[in-house]
Amino acid sequence: MMVGIVKLILIYLPFLMSSILFNKSLVNMKSMKINSFMFLMFSLLLFLNSNNGVSMIGMGWMNMKFVLSWDFYSIVFIFIGMSVTWSILNFAQWYMGAEVKNGTFNSFLFLFLMFMFILTSSVNLVFLLIGWEGVGIMSFLLINWWFGRGEAGLSGIQAMVYNRIGDFFIYIGIFFFLSSLSEVVMLSFFFNMEYMVNNLILIFLLIGMMAKSSLFFFQPWLPNAMEGPTPVSALLHSSTMVVAGVYLMCRLVGMFNLTVLGVVGLIGALTMLYGSVCALMQPDMKKIIAHSTTSQLGLMVVTLGFGYPFISFLHMGMHAYIKSLIFISSGVFIHGTMNLQDFRKMKMGSISSKFSMYCMFFCSLSLGGFPFLAGFYSKDSILENMYGSFLNSFLSLVVILGSVMTVVYSFKLMYLVLFFNNNDGSFSVKLEGQESFNSTFFFMSRLFLGGISGGFFFMWSIFLVMGEEYISWYLKVIPLMILFFGLLVGLILVPSKMLVAPVFNLLYYNPVVHRITLFMFYRSIKIMKYIEFFGMEILWVSHLKKIPLLSSLFNGFVTYKNYFFFCIVGLLLLMFLF
Amino acid sequence: MSLLRASSSILRKVVGISKVQSCAPTLNVLSKRFYDPDPTPPVYDQSLIEGEDLICLLDSSEILSPEKKARLALKYGLIPEDYHPMNDHDFNLGDYPHLPAESVLERDPHYDWDDPFYRRNYGEPISVDVDLYSPLILDTRPLPHDPQQQYRVLFGALFSCFFLWWLGGKYRTNLPRGPKQYPEHYPSDEILHSWEWDSFEKRGLEPKLKERTPVTNYTLEKYKWNPAAH
């Protein structure tokens, strides 16, 4: 034990030394970031070593206890989120450091992360809503950061509206919970509670998570959220917001029964297929990555549907590292090409470092499941455990198909980067590439380590006991076959420009789904208008003024006093009625 | 709707008013209440509009004569061909024009609008649902493909997926398993499987629930599994 700790300190000694020596004071921003990260890492390792269940800190009254839990899921998520956000903040400093209100932007990113940590570390469903709502608000503020553009505002409001739908459903679910069980603490859900909860409640909760994670029928807001700055996209897609729904589902999946698990798997499978087909047909660089996030979220949810929250959580972590690095390197590309995102125009050559190219290349490989990179460990575990699960056989087929498509669109991104990036031009181009390399290497290399070798670390130190079955060799080589088949398909299709054909572009279905989803809202707005018209509008109500008893109600406008009075009366009436 | 109308007519009879107010009430209550040190010129003050210039009720049985239609269209700044009163369309909004339900995003973005963001000229009549058709809320631009065909394709794919899912659930590929066996029995397990809720307080207060009883399970094997042999 002691030898181990000494070894550990020796490994991280350079980090600690750099944090102390290369800054003038310990209260420096940079050293604070490094020291907090080191603290988190140390506490994580201590937690792993001690194998305690849960430690909590909090207070409260009756069932309403505000508890910050320090259990497996929350501490691993905090570790992942911290290490990803550290790099993303540095990236934001480089990418939009010259813009106005940079400090506000950074504080918004921090707030975003803070709400996410509240969400992950609270075990009470009611107090979890603080983080849940806060994440929604911060995503709205950050997506329309450049609010002068109409599209940014539109996509921000779209994200907000979709999250509102989900929030209302999750409110209803929690109210049902409170009324039927009188308990909202999630710790008990780790146990087997299959026969306790009605399916309707679970479906309500599921719809809330679908809207937050942009699963099928709620997916159109995620590609539109690309209107925000690239650091926001990197944070939004990797470790906050979209994984919030999947994270909550990981926690609650212990009480889902087989029927609801089948529905969860179906939703995940549809999302995975839709997202991967969308990503195949995209010419826009950032939209490919956005749709790949959708498909990976679908894969996580299918894994949850098979009943493996642990593996789903591992894939979430690996995906966070990979996707944030892909976004950051795409940001470097976009910076170098003077805000060009369409890769058909990138043929002219872009100014960027070779390192970002390698980052994108290897992380795409890792996402596709190249052996012994980070994505391989999680995807391999998913595919291996899928055969042993007693669930739908259609879903297993869809997972294999979606994995092939994942490799194809990853290949498309790699092809884009390798063959369209000609920066061996003039001296100034090389100089600028070197400059961007100098300023981006330090934060990209950390994520590069996570995205390449993080799988080994996470698999063998944190998620130690994983597979429950040995499988035969022909099932064992399926991930490798998927990789090679996907690369073959990509090699045939991508250079022949078949994957840019707009006829097969499923993105045209996004507005259709959007209109279907909002159709109900227009109906409800219509009903609300009738109520409003006959409740508040003129004509027949105005005649009530002439009755002296009621004249105080309608003297032009409603004051706060009247409003308060009627609220109290109404509440008392409700209390006596029920 | 009809119920509300009937109730309003009954109320009218109860209160004893037979005469229907023809025009909407003005806002002069508000303008009198608040002192405005820099008053708007009387021509622009909307609260001083009186009489026929306000939104007035129309009788739905009456057919509009061309003269009256032209007069009303002029009142709202429209040409008579474009003017259709909203009288009794959804609910009675008088002679206010019924404008097409289109988002402002559908309008020409390259035209020199007075308000380029909302794409609107001065004096143009506003839709009743102006908040709904704002550029930030609703986008009613035509889709690049035929929406009906898109609906058909989408729902066809969805329902085929549902069917395959149902089929896959019916014909599973793996052997089912029995419940997992444990060497000891917790009383709290039964509580978790029942409909009653097991709270931490209750389990802590009753030490009976902490007591465990050993359970004997049986194997099907004649010979015990030896881990060293593998």
Added chain:
Amino acid sequence: MGWGLSRSVRIEDEPLGKSEIYDKFEDESRPVREMFVTTEEMDKASLLRKDRDYCAHLFMDIMKCRREWFPEYYKCRPVVEKYQHCTVNDIKHRMLEYERTKRLMAREKQRLAIEAN
């Protein structure tokens, strides 16, 4: 591999989700399933509820190994493989129990039909 064909279409013939039926057909003449650690030892190791099964001794070995080789967890690979082997055998045992209970249910149904006639 054809496993799906072995299942009956009628859900009432399957012991799926009926945990009481396993107790009904319990046969005490069979050899007793051996547990390698006692309850007190598991308490001392502070095992969670879900880990207190018939592979608990191997799970405790893993934890000991992790504690011994603190940062170098890859040295515990053989111990983990042993534990995985045990869990696989546990799953096989569960499948056998399922099949046994299903056949006994079918036999009882047949017997009841004969008695009724």
